Every structure is written in C-alpha cells, then in structure tokens.
Amino acid sequence: MSAPVVIPFSDDSTLFFAQRMRALLRDVPNAPPVALWHYLPEDALSMRQFKAILPQGPDRRAVEEDLAGLFLRDDIAGVVTNRLYRPLSDALQDPSLRARAGRPRVVAFEGGLEFFPKRAYLRRRFADSVFLVPRGAAEDFETVMETSNLKTRPGVLGFGHPAFLHPGAALSTQRGDPGGDIWFFAQALSPSTRRGRLHIVKVLAALARRHPERSVWIKLRHLPDENQRHLHRERYDYPSLMARLPDPPPNLRTIVCAMDEALARTGIGITCTSTAAADLVSNGRPCMIHLDTVDCYRDPLVAPMRRLFGASGLIAPLADVLSLSVQPPDPDWARDFFCPPDLGERVLAQLAARP
Structure with missing residues (x-):
C-alpha cells in the first residue's frame, strides 16, 4: 500500500493514541505512510499541549467534510481511530457509502481503559474492524450485539491497543x-x-x-x-x-x-x-x-x-x-x-x- 493511513485526533487522549499507533505502523516493513489529521470541530488541545506532544504539527487540519469525504476517495489506505467521530460513523451507516467498492476501511479501537464497554461497543459497531481489550472482550461484544438485536456489526474483532502492549x-x-x-x-x-x-x-x-x-x-x-x-x-x-x-x-x-x-x-x-x-x-x-x-x-x-x-x-x-x-x-x-x-x-x- 502506498496510499496513506489516516489517524484523526482532537484532544490529548486521541493524540496519544495517534502517536503510538503511528509508531507501531511505521515499524512494519514496507508500511504505508501515516497521516495524523487534527479534527478541528472537536479540538480540545491547548497550544502548550500541541507543542509538547506534537511539535511538528499535524499532517492536515480537517473539518467534517474531510472525514465524511474519505469514503469517496481511492487514495486513502484506511482510517484507524480510537474515537469514531460523527462524520465517520454517519458515513459508515450510509448503505451506498458503506458498500462502495474500494473505499477505505475503518479500524476502531477503544478509547483506553473501557469502564462502560456496552456503550463503547454500540458506538463502534459500524466500523469494519474493532480491536478490544482484554482478550475475552470479543465474546462480550457479540453478546451486546445479539441482545440489542443489531445486524450491522464489524466483520473482524481483534485483540489489542497501542497502550496495552505486553512487555514480555x-x-x-x-x-x-x-x-x-x-x-x-x-x-x-x-x-x-x-x-x-x-x-x-x-x-x-x-x-x-x-x-x-x-x-x-x-x-x-x-x-x-x-x-x-x-x-x-x-x-x-x-x-x-x-x-x-x-x-x-x-x-x-x-x-x-x-x-x-x-x-x-x-x-x-x-x-x-x-x-x-x-x-x-x-x-x-x-x-x-x-x-x-x-x-x-x-x-x-x-x-x-x-x-x-x-x-x-x-x-x-x-x-x-x-x-x-x-x-x-x-x-x-x-x-x-x-x-x-x-x-x-x-x-x-x-x-x-x-x-
């Protein structure tokens, strides 16, 4: 893949995730480029935080139309996020956009420690893949989908989070x-x-x-x-x-x-x-x-x-x-x-x- 992977962020939590995920992706041989997009409508970062955490700045400053428009592009390898922003969620719920051939896939992670998992699962159910912690959370996710009578759900449930890597x-x-x-x-x-x-x-x-x-x-x-x-x-x-x-x-x-x-x-x-x-x-x-x-x-x-x-x-x-x-x-x-x-x-x- 030569098209970039987009990781959106808007506050310190999502930026920490974006940095760690970018580092993991870059470590993979022949990995695609990774672009950090600063999502302005939900911006909650001070200038001090920006300079301390991401002094080089984002690869792009994005608005709602940029995130929604990702599904009409063929030059994006995919989206990885620990917050499924509304334009992404809305686009994934649109049958014509979701079924569009060649659209970028969306891989969603939990925000961090997930204290209220049912709520988190429901918010991420439209993603193409969802990564969960701990290892047995996939069964809980499926149970929530079944009991909520929801047919639209991720095709793949994975295990892991960039903040939760085993130290060996x-x-x-x-x-x-x-x-x-x-x-x-x-x-x-x-x-x-x-x-x-x-x-x-x-x-x-x-x-x-x-x-x-x-x-x-x-x-x-x-x-x-x-x-x-x-x-x-x-x-x-x-x-x-x-x-x-x-x-x-x-x-x-x-x-x-x-x-x-x-x-x-x-x-x-x-x-x-x-x-x-x-x-x-x-x-x-x-x-x-x-x-x-x-x-x-x-x-x-x-x-x-x-x-x-x-x-x-x-x-x-x-x-x-x-x-x-x-x-x-x-x-x-x-x-x-x-x-x-x-x-x-x-x-x-x-x-x-x-x-």
Missing part, C-alpha cells in the same frame, strides 16, 4: 519498595470529589515526609486552565488542593510532562483509575492502584476499575500504599490484558482487505 520479559517482578522517585498519575474524573482528591494529596504528602530523600511527583493530566472543551473536564485540580496543605513537604511537586519522560523517571507509579496503570505495566514499571479513597463509593469509575484489574494483583489498600508494598502483576492476567507486539501488522492486514 520486562514484565515487572518487583516485590516491595524498589526505591527511586514516586509518581502519582492523575486522572481527569477520578477521584470524583474534592475530599477524595484531597485524600490523595495527603497520602502523597505523607510519603514525601517519610522519604525526604526522594521526589514525589503528581503528574498532571493538564494545567488547570487547559482542556476546557475536553470530554472529560477535571474538577478540583491538584495544584489548588496542594495549596490547602498547611505545611506541604518540599519534595512533593506537580509536573506536566510527556508520558514517556514520566515513565523513564518512575521508581514506583501510583494511580487510581487512569490508563497510566496499563502504561506502567506495559513499560515494566512497578505499579500500585489505590481505589480506597475517601468518597470512593461515590466514584462511578471505581467499580469498573476493580473489574478490569481485580485479578492483576496491583490493587493496593491504603496501608500498602503508605508502606510502598509493591506487588508484581499476575502473569496470567497480563497475558489476557496486554497484546503481542505485532499489533501494527494485524491492523495493516485489516486495512488491506478493502471492501
């Missing part, structure tokens, strides 16, 4: 505190209350005081004045909550940086319901998932996170977090949750099977 021999075997900097990876919506987030800040402050020789970082999802148009807008930002501490330890700091930089500097990674938990495991880093926060019963993401990571061995109660009692991920769980490194090849194979 690098899978962490760490037990106990390995030393190094402590990183907390924030999530926009969870904890969902001010008290829950203040609980996190106080826990991290306690760790900083107990380990004055180590830095404790709160990796912000974004700055407080950013992402105002994001689907997931953050309330109760961590810098403001840190300002409420009467005597914050000097080694407790916030930081905004690329995920790759954060992972490279992480001694222990802590999170609540962030996809960063998968990033940590995929990169062989010690990971602790803390869900027993104040007001956790009010957080709608806690129960789905327990469902996804219940067998991982990574969910840590407060006592374990405070003592940094790290446990390794369960190998069997990891094999079902993280895909082989040939994901790029499998995606290109789906794109090559043009209608």
Whole structure:
C-alpha cells in the first residue's frame, strides 16, 4: 500500500493514541505512510499541549467534510481511530457509502481503559474492524450485539491497543519498595470529589515526609486552565488542593510532562483509575492502584476499575500504599490484558482487505 493511513485526533487522549499507533505502523516493513489529521470541530488541545506532544504539527487540519469525504476517495489506505467521530460513523451507516467498492476501511479501537464497554461497543459497531481489550472482550461484544438485536456489526474483532502492549520479559517482578522517585498519575474524573482528591494529596504528602530523600511527583493530566472543551473536564485540580496543605513537604511537586519522560523517571507509579496503570505495566514499571479513597463509593469509575484489574494483583489498600508494598502483576492476567507486539501488522492486514 502506498496510499496513506489516516489517524484523526482532537484532544490529548486521541493524540496519544495517534502517536503510538503511528509508531507501531511505521515499524512494519514496507508500511504505508501515516497521516495524523487534527479534527478541528472537536479540538480540545491547548497550544502548550500541541507543542509538547506534537511539535511538528499535524499532517492536515480537517473539518467534517474531510472525514465524511474519505469514503469517496481511492487514495486513502484506511482510517484507524480510537474515537469514531460523527462524520465517520454517519458515513459508515450510509448503505451506498458503506458498500462502495474500494473505499477505505475503518479500524476502531477503544478509547483506553473501557469502564462502560456496552456503550463503547454500540458506538463502534459500524466500523469494519474493532480491536478490544482484554482478550475475552470479543465474546462480550457479540453478546451486546445479539441482545440489542443489531445486524450491522464489524466483520473482524481483534485483540489489542497501542497502550496495552505486553512487555514480555520486562514484565515487572518487583516485590516491595524498589526505591527511586514516586509518581502519582492523575486522572481527569477520578477521584470524583474534592475530599477524595484531597485524600490523595495527603497520602502523597505523607510519603514525601517519610522519604525526604526522594521526589514525589503528581503528574498532571493538564494545567488547570487547559482542556476546557475536553470530554472529560477535571474538577478540583491538584495544584489548588496542594495549596490547602498547611505545611506541604518540599519534595512533593506537580509536573506536566510527556508520558514517556514520566515513565523513564518512575521508581514506583501510583494511580487510581487512569490508563497510566496499563502504561506502567506495559513499560515494566512497578505499579500500585489505590481505589480506597475517601468518597470512593461515590466514584462511578471505581467499580469498573476493580473489574478490569481485580485479578492483576496491583490493587493496593491504603496501608500498602503508605508502606510502598509493591506487588508484581499476575502473569496470567497480563497475558489476557496486554497484546503481542505485532499489533501494527494485524491492523495493516485489516486495512488491506478493502471492501
């Protein structure tokens, strides 16, 4: 294939996916070119985020007509996306466009950790192929299609996500505190209350005081004045909550940086319901998932996170977090949750099977 593969993005989540997917596709021998399209109608990126994540800029700035018009073009190898934008979904629901010979195929992925899978499955049912996580999710997808009495569904259900690649021999075997900097990876919506987030800040402050020789970082999802148009807008930002501490330890700091930089500097990674938990495991880093926060019963993401990571061995109660009692991920769980490194090849194979 010499025609390009198009990957649209509009915010930090979709841009992270686009970058990782592009890297996987480029690693495949004789791969087609990959074009990142910035979808302007749903743009939620600040200039700082753009410069930090994609300093070279997008290959194209696209509007609704550009995405809808993809199905009338013969010079596009396919579309890969973790958000099925409305022009793409509408075009796939048009019988004449869907049946058009030679149109680009659409391969859809989940947004990340899928806390409400039924809703995600229904939104992606018009794609030509859908890749899911964990391994057994294909059966759940088919069940949702059957119980919803839906005849239009993807021709292929695959396994994998560019954020969930199995680390192989690098899978962490760490037990106990390995030393190094402590990183907390924030999530926009969870904890969902001010008290829950203040609980996190106080826990991290306690760790900083107990380990004055180590830095404790709160990796912000974004700055407080950013992402105002994001689907997931953050309330109760961590810098403001840190300002409420009467005597914050000097080694407790916030930081905004690329995920790759954060992972490279992480001694222990802590999170609540962030996809960063998968990033940590995929990169062989010690990971602790803390869900027993104040007001956790009010957080709608806690129960789905327990469902996804219940067998991982990574969910840590407060006592374990405070003592940094790290446990390794369960190998069997990891094999079902993280895909082989040939994901790029499998995606290109789906794109090559043009209608």
